[in-house]
Amino acid sequence: ADARQALVSAAISGITFVPPVLQKTGQPSAQVAQMQVSTVLSPALDCSTLSPVTCKPQNEEWDPKRQTDTDEVPYCGRIKYHFQHRGPLRFKRSQLRGAPDIVKSNEWFGSGGAASRRLLVSQRFRQIAVKAKWRGLDFEPVELT
Secondary structure, three states: OHHHHHHHHOOOOOEEEEOOEOOOOOOEOOOOOEEEEOOEOOOOEOOOOOOEEEOOOOOOOOOOOOOOOOOOOOOOOOEEEOOOOOOOEEEOHHHHOOOOOEEEEEEEEOOHHHOEEEEEEOHHHHHHHHHHOOOOOOOOOEEEO
């Protein structure tokens, strides 16, 4: 509730809060809320230095000696990128102009069902979180080109 109030008071844009449904009762929680990010950027990632993996049979990582593909496995067809280990991700500055404080990347990272979009946050959001000493957040800089 304190984090939600801080974000609402600061007018952080791009998010809404919804109560999670409790598994035991099937009813929404009256005590906690989940933050939902509603905006997905247009394609903005400079992926020239990243390794793509297409979610399809016999993709870029396929090795007939180690893997077998079956028709039973669902494939989404999306291009996904491995998490980068060196240097910042690069995004087009023009795609972030006028964007809300919190957005999802258009691009997917990770592999298979564990893939997700990266969350991009404004400096204003980061400053609020750092000042409040919120735990569980990891900020990595991005480069705007």
